[in-house]
Amino acid sequence: xxxxxxxxxxxxxxxxxxxxxAALCAGASYVVWDGTMSSKSLATVYGRRLRLTxxxxxxxxxxxxxxxxxxxxxxxxxxxxxxTADGSWIFMLFLDENSSALVACTGVRRTQPGPS
Numbered sequence: 849x850x851x852x853x854x855x856x857x858x859x860x861x862x863x864x865x866x867x868x869x870a871a872l873c874a875g876a877s878y879v880v881w882d883g884t885m886s887s888k889s890l891a892t893v894y895g896r897r898l899r900l901t902x903x904x905x906x907x908x909x910x911x912x913x914x915x916x917x918x919x920x921x922x923x924x925x926x927x928x929x930x931x932t933a934d935g936s937w938i939f940m941l942f943l944d945e946n947s948s949a950l951v952a953c954t955g956v957r958r959t960q961p962g963p964s
Contacts, residue, residue: 849880849947857950864910865953868939871932884924884945891918907957914952921951
């Protein structure tokens, strides 16, 4: 996926999508993987992550909303990831199966920034 296409998908989104867009515009690395996954399966996985981050006090953005959107979506999801240039945040992107629409976006602050 071209960077400009991803920027268009993120523009006009919620606060988390806006933060992901700002990171992308500031030189963040990104990937959109081939293939799709079940939105219900992803809702289950990210529901567990939500409980874990709450228990450990890890800062997130839009995680609860993403879980809700995935649970209700009911169609295949294509995954993407944006990593800020300094590695301090990771944003997960949940796209429709054709990568033509953003279904949900969540971010998690990394406690120890990793390599880009």
